[in-house]
Amino acid sequence: MTRKLFALSTIALVALTMSCSQAPKSAETHDTDVQALKDIEAQWNKDYEAKDLDKIVGHYTDDAVLMAPGTAPAVGKDAIRSGLKQMVADPALSLKFEATRVEVASGGGMAYTQGSYTMTMTDPSTKKPINDKGSYVTVYKKQADSSWKAVSDIASSATPPGPAPAQGK
Numbered sequence: 001m002t003r004k005l006f007a008l009s010t011i012a013l014v015a016l017t018m019s020c021s022q023a024p025k026s027a028e029t030h031d032t033d034v035q036a037l038k039d040i041e042a043q044w045n046k047d048y049e050a051k052d053l054d055k056i057v058g059h060y061t062d063d064a065v066l067m068a069p070g071t072a073p074a075v076g077k078d079a080i081r082s083g084l085k086q087m088v089a090d091p092a093l094s095l096k097f098e099a100t101r102v103e104v105a106s107g108g109g110m111a112y113t114q115g116s117y118t119m120t121m122t123d124p125s126t127k128k129p130i131n132d133k134g135s136y137v138t139v140y141k142k143q144a145d146s147s148w149k150a151v152s153d154i155a156s157s158a159t160p161p162g163p164a165p166a167q168g169k
Contacts, residue, residue: 069157094120
């Protein structure tokens with residue numbers, strides 16, 4: 001009886017230890033995740049080019065946060081959709097971004113991309129096209145189906161702001 005109890009306890013301890021320890025990701029899995037993130041961002045660029053709001057918003061988790069220059073943070077998919085709706089409707093809109101760095105956490109559940117963007121859109125005050133460029137960081141979380149979704153997306157403009165509007169007397 002004691003031997004059986006000892007054997008069962010040992011097996012339970014080994015199983016618990018194995019379930020708590022996380023094996024390092026293989027280089028192949030890491031490379032697959034990096035390529036998947038690059039592919040996602042390539043598709044995201046195409047979705048912006050097509051001005052497909054549903055597909056653009058589909059890259060975010062339900063509780064994602066989007067922080068863009070000159071706007072308050074948009075928290076959640078509904079707020080992101082609302083914030084991007086007018087932007088996507090702009091006939092002058094052109095947005096292109098490319099990662100210069102893609103990092104995947106050793107556990108494989110989180111990742112981020114970092115890169116630069118260029119954008120053309122209509123200035124609401126002058127109704128003329130304006131150009132912007134800057135940098136971005138997007139944090140991704142791997143979903144239960146192994147897909148990647150953005151949980152935090154922030155852009156920082158490198159373009160100096162235009163002159164302040166003239167003050168009337």
